[in-house]
Amino acid sequence: MRLMAVLLVGFTMAGCGTNSSSGNINGTWTAVLTNSSDGTTNYDFSATISQGSGGGFSITQFMFTSTSPCFSSEQTTETGSFGLTGNTSGTVQGTFGMTITGTVGNVLALTGVVNGKTITGNWTLSGGGCSGGGTFTAGA
Numbered sequence: 001m002r003l004m005a006v007l008l009v010g011f012t013m014a015g016c017g018t019n020s021s022s023g024n025i026n027g028t029w030t031a032v033l034t035n036s037s038d039g040t041t042n043y044d045f046s047a048t049i050s051q052g053s054g055g056g057f058s059i060t061q062f063m064f065t066s067t068s069p070c071f072s073s074e075q076t077t078e079t080g081s082f083g084l085t086g087n088t089s090g091t092v093q094g095t096f097g098m099t100i101t102g103t104v105g106n107v108l109a110l111t112g113v114v115n116g117k118t119i120t121g122n123w124t125l126s127g128g129g130c131s132g133g134g135t136f137t138a139g140a
Contacts, residue, residue: 024051024082024084024092025049025051025057025082025092025094025096025114025119025140026049026050026051027048027049027117027140028046028047028048028049028061028140029046029047029048029049029119029138029139029140030044030045030046030065030138030139031043031044031045031046031047031110031119031136031137031138032044032136032137032138033110033123033134033135033136034134034135034136034137035132035133035134036133036134036135037134041066042066042068042125042132042134043064043066043068043071043108043123044064044065044066045062045063045064045065045066045100046061046062046063046065047059047060047061047062047063047078048060048061048062049080051082055081055082055083055084056079056080056081056082057080057081057082059078059079059080059098062076062078062100069130070102070106070108070125070128070129070130071100071102071106071108075102075103076100076101076102076103077100077101078098078099078100078101079098079099079101080096080097080098080099081095081096081097081098082094082095082096082097082114083095083096091115091116092114092115092116093113093114093115093116094113094114095111095112095113095114096110096111096112096113096114096119096121097109097110097111097112098110102128104128105127105128106125106126106127106128106129106130107125107126107127107128108123108124108125109123109124109125109126110122110123110136111123112136112138117139117140118137118138118139118140119136119137119138119139120135120136120137120138121135121136122134122135122136123135123136
């Protein structure tokens with residue numbers, strides 16, 4: 001009977017381990033945005049993301065790493081949101097949204113899903129005389 005109690009306590013404690021992962025998407029991310037019509041790369045960028053409370057995150061050190069006539073000399077404003085749907089052994093999962101707005105009205109919107117250190121989804125560009133869309137992949 002004591003052996004059974006010891007085993008039961010042991011199994012219970014094994015299921016109560018701590019998870020040191022914080023379930024966030026903090027880090028430096030690089031993204032490649034691909035054109036849906038011909039598969040070419042339209043935009044590349046890098047950004048440092050710091051998750052805040054309430055699903056938002058701050059974006060610093062944002063930089064297009066490819067040349068683009070739609071954002072070539074513009075200052076941009078970046079906003080984003082992240083909805084955590086799971087965190088299994090440090091692998092975060094959730095929804096992702098990011099908007100990059102240029103000073104002349106171009107708006108690049110990304111929506112997707114996070115799975116660990118990868119974000120995949122769709123992008124659209126509108127306003128200011130530019131338009132387009134396709135898929136993107138980002139990694140940290």
